[in-house]
Amino acid sequence: MVPRPTLREWLRGLPALTGDLPEVDPYALPADPVQAFEEWFVAAVSAGVPEPHAMTLATADAGGRPAARVVLLTDVADGAWVFSTDARAGKSRDLAANPRAALTFYWQPLGRQVRVAGAVRLLDPEECAADFLRRSPSARAAALASRPGEPLRSVEDMVAAVGEARARVDRDPRLVPSTWQLWAVEADEVELWQGDHDRAHLRVRYSRDGDRWDRRLDWP
Template sequence: MLPRASTRDLLRALPALTGNLPEVDPYALPADPVEAFEVWFAAAVDAGVPEPHAMTLATVGPDGAPSARVVLLADLVDGAWVFATDARTVKARQLAGNPRASLSFYWQPLGRQVRVVGTAHALDDATCAADFLRRSPSSRAAALASRPGEVLHSIEEMTGAVVAARSRVDREPRLVVPTWQLWAVDPDEVELWQGDSDRAHLRVQYERADGRWARHLGWP
């Protein structure tokens, strides 16, 4: 039996920045970073990037410890990145205590990242309810059955809860989970990062001050 390669050996053998890396003229990008993001997001969709709306959301707990997870971009409204969650989740509770947040997208086939830093706020109840009702019955049933923060004692317990919730959703199609929330992250900083196979990565950085955006390039 051959010895198993170490994690270090496996990591060293992996290629990086192997996608179809486009060239970017940073001065051709829109002066507004939200518009620049929309251009890059459309390019990711056109390129067939899997789940291009997946983004890492980082929040901070009351002890100062960071916490990160992957969520889906639900909308881009009034210059803010919007995602959905339940008020009982860790991320919602952390944002209620400290609204500072960071988002990051990674579109590997294009070698592109987008990073957003800003302040989050919860949207109004009517907007949250409308978002919930636009979701599929299966998605609404899963949200109804979920009990964030509680211990799950068995898979069967969860399966039974989802089945019961789906039955209720079918009976009450206008039912809205009262803890359903949309959060919007208003950006203070946005960075568009284009990878380069020679490691001469391009960083286009936007910073907002006094309500206006300034743009500059950053060293890799």
């Protein structure tokens, strides 16, 4: 019997940067990182990148213990990257205790990453409610049924809770839970990273300086 490769051997044998990697002129990128992000996002959608709005959100609690998870970008408004969550979720507790966050987008078919870091702020209740009501009935039912972080006895319990919540949504389509939140990451640093087959990766870093942005190239 041929021995199965070890995990290390598998990892070493996996290809990287296999997509159709575009060339980027760093000096042609917009001076505003929000505009640059939007241009790259449109390119990701046009290239058929799966779920380009998925991003890794990294937070830290009051003691500095980090946590990361994948969430969906809700909007980019007033120069801030916006996402939603439940006030009972661990990320909300982290952000309330340590109001800074980092985001990472990875668009593999293009070999591109975008990193965003900065302070966070909680949007007002009216904006949170409007966001919740824009969601599909199924998404609203799932949010209403959720009990973030609590032990779940069985999958059947979750299915039953979601079914009951869907009935509530159908009876009252304007129902909004008081725990629904929108958080905005007000970036003070944005990095656009373009992978290269020859490993001459491009890093363009934007850093906020008061009301303006400084832009520079960094070694990969």
